[in-house]
Amino acid sequence: MTSTRWPGTTLPRRFFRRDPRVVAPDLLNKIIARDDGRAGRIVEVEAYCGAEDPAAHTFRGPTKRNATMFGPAGHLYVYFTYGMHWCANTVCGKEGQGWGVLLRAIEPVAGLEAMREARGNPARLKDIGSGPARLAQAMGITGGQDGADLIKGDRGFRVLDDGTPPPLDPVAGPRIGISQAKDHPWRWYVRGNPYVSGSRLARKS
DNA sequence: GGTAAGATCAGC
DNA sequence: CTGATCTTACCA
Numbered sequence: 001m002t003s004t005r006w007p008g009t010t011l012p013r014r015f016f017r018r019d020p021r022v023v024a025p026d027l028l029n030k031i032i033a034r035d036d037g038r039a040g041r042i043v044e045v046e047a048y049c050g051a052e053d054p055a056a057h058t059f060r061g062p063t064k065r066n067a068t069m070f071g072p073a074g075h076l077y078v079y080f081t082y083g084m085h086w087c088a089n090t091v092c093g094k095e096g097q098g099w100g101v102l103l104r105a106i107e108p109v110a111g112l113e114a115m116r117e118a119r120g121n122p123a124r125l126k127d128i129g130s131g132p133a134r135l136a137q138a139m140g141i142t143g144g145q146d147g148a149d150l151i152k153g154d155r156g157f158r159v160l161d162d163g164t165p166p167p168l169d170p171v172a173g174p175r176i177g178i179s180q181a182k183d184h185p186w187r188w189y190v191r192g193n194p195y196v197s198g199s200r201l202a203r204k205s
Numbered sequence: 206g207g208t209a210a211g212a213t214c215a216g217c
Numbered sequence: 218c219t220g221a222t223c224t225t226a227c228c229a
Contacts, residue, residue, distance in 0.1 A: 046212070055212070065225065082213050083222030089212085102212055133213050177212055 006031055006039040006110050008160030013151045016073035020047035020092040024101045025172070025188045027090070029164040032106060035156035038114050038139055040106025040129050041164070044189035044196045046175045048089070050098035054180035058098025068147045070098050076157060078136070078146040085133035088141045090150060090159065104176070104187070105130045107195040108138070115139070131197040167191060 008031055016023060024047040033039040048056035050069075057066045057079065068077040069091055077089040077100050093099035106129035108115050115128050115138040122128060129135045136142070141157075148155035172185045176198045189196045 048212075057212075060226085063226075079212080080224065081211055083211090083224070085213050087212065104212085127215095131213070175212070179211085 005035070005037075006033050006160060006162060008033070008162035010151060010153065011074075011159045011161055013072075013074045016090055016092050016150075017094065018092060020049060020099045020101045021186060023047070023090070023092045024186070025170045026166050027101060027103075027159070028166045028170055028188060028190050030166075031109065031160040031162050032103065032139065033158050033160050034111070034139055035153070036111065036114065036140075038111030039160075040108050040115070040135070040139065042103060042105075042159075043107050043193045044103075044105035044130075044198075045187070046102040046104055047092075047186040048100050048102060049186070050093075053184075055175065055178040055182075056098065056100075058100075062098070066098065069100050070096055071147070074149065074151045076141070076145055076148040076150055078141055078143055080143060081133075086136040086142050087132040088136050088139075088145075102132055103135055104132045105189070105195050105197045106135050106138070107193065126195055130195050134197075 024045040027042050027045050030042050050058045058069050062070050073091050075091045089100040089102045091100050119138050129138045148157050150159045167190050170188045171191050172188050175187045
């Protein structure tokens with residue numbers, strides 16, 4: 001395999017040891033990269049805030065499923081939902097807080113063909129990574145990557161800074177697909193980016 | 206032990 | 218708008 005790593009520096013762990021409402025907008029325009037060459041620019045995220053957030057998986061305390069999210073920052077929390085989809089988060093804050101940022105959309109920047117194939121060869125480029133489950137499928141993220149260290153890259157995944165700064169004017173709004181704590185504006189995305197998900201859901205109050 | 210809901214997506 | 222598909226969490 002050609003390790004064509006997308007150019008950039010691995011984010012330091014301290015980047016993730018903060019409040020997810022600070023980390024989330026700061027993650028916009030960063031790169032989620034895999035050692036096999038697949039990489040995408042993060043263009044949409046949501047913050048989940050543990051014990052103070054009824055919509056968070058960690059709201060009611062530790063369980064077998066959410067254990068990773070209570071662990072150290074900078075790891076990948078992967079969960080299975082709707083009987084068929086995997087979704088990926090970066091763990092934030094201090095151990096025990098259960099904080100994280102859901103990765104909701106990427107713009108493919110490398111390993112395009114591998115991503116397209118992993119998604120079942122969709123016709124439109126936009127359908128490769130615009131949505132949390134699509135993003136995970138495109139990158140090949142499943143339960144086997146739950147707990148992966150995004151700083152050490154122990155399982156082939158890293159978050160990189162390639163020099164593109166976060167947007168100065170990110171759009172903030174309510175999170176998508178939740179039934180509790182709907183009003184917190186804890187979703188951020190890159191204004192005008194065509195790879196952002198949820199245009200349909202985002203419109204419904 | 207039973208059951209309802211789920212941080213979604215694709216197809217009609 | 219609806220069906221797919223199954224794990225988890227919560228209640229009895």
